[in-house]
Amino acid sequence: KAGVTQTPRYLIKTRGQQVTLSCSPISGHRSVSWYQQTPGQGLQFLFEYFSETQRNKGNFPGRFSGRQFSNSRSEMNVSTLELGDSALYLCASSVTADTQYFGPGTRLTVL
């Protein structure tokens, strides 16, 4: 099976802009979780979607949002970008209640 894929792999934006990242889970996986990875804060949970519904949300401001489509593909959106949003954004998919497999990530740079 193909692994988790994320597009784009790299993005450069300026402050105030918005960005949309995409994640395609492993075939058959219905749960998609999103994480932010930075050198200072490490890996932090953003939110998780299952069957097009957000089931859990981390401690991030409302500028961070997401959605999931009927084919389990997911997108996350960050509006009004800030310098501190520069990070590697990882998504992970799972079919069981726990084991998660990560995608390669999208490296977002905010200038």
Added chain:
Amino acid sequence: GENVEQHPSTLSVQEGDSAVIKCTYSDSASNYFPWYKQELGKRPQLIIDIRSNVGEKKDQRIAVTLNKTAKHFSLHITETQPEDSAVYFCAATDPRQGAQKLVFGQGTRLTINP
């Protein structure tokens, strides 16, 4: 909520020696503990995991132990090789909540010296 502490932050060992990384968690309801390896510029890869009904799990040179009473778990790598050099993350979650929220430790940068 859950909090995971990981030690040490950096670890350097000679090739062939063993490496041990330790994590503690705060939520006694947590029942699933995965370990991920992340090489530079790559995605985190699941290397081993353990559930709370098991005390130890082994996969070739890698083993994980869990002490539920003390709320800590450890990764053991034996006969280390240069390709073991990477950042290792422990995590905890409570899947009984029906959600997939992994809480990660801060990571351990492991360097294997030839």
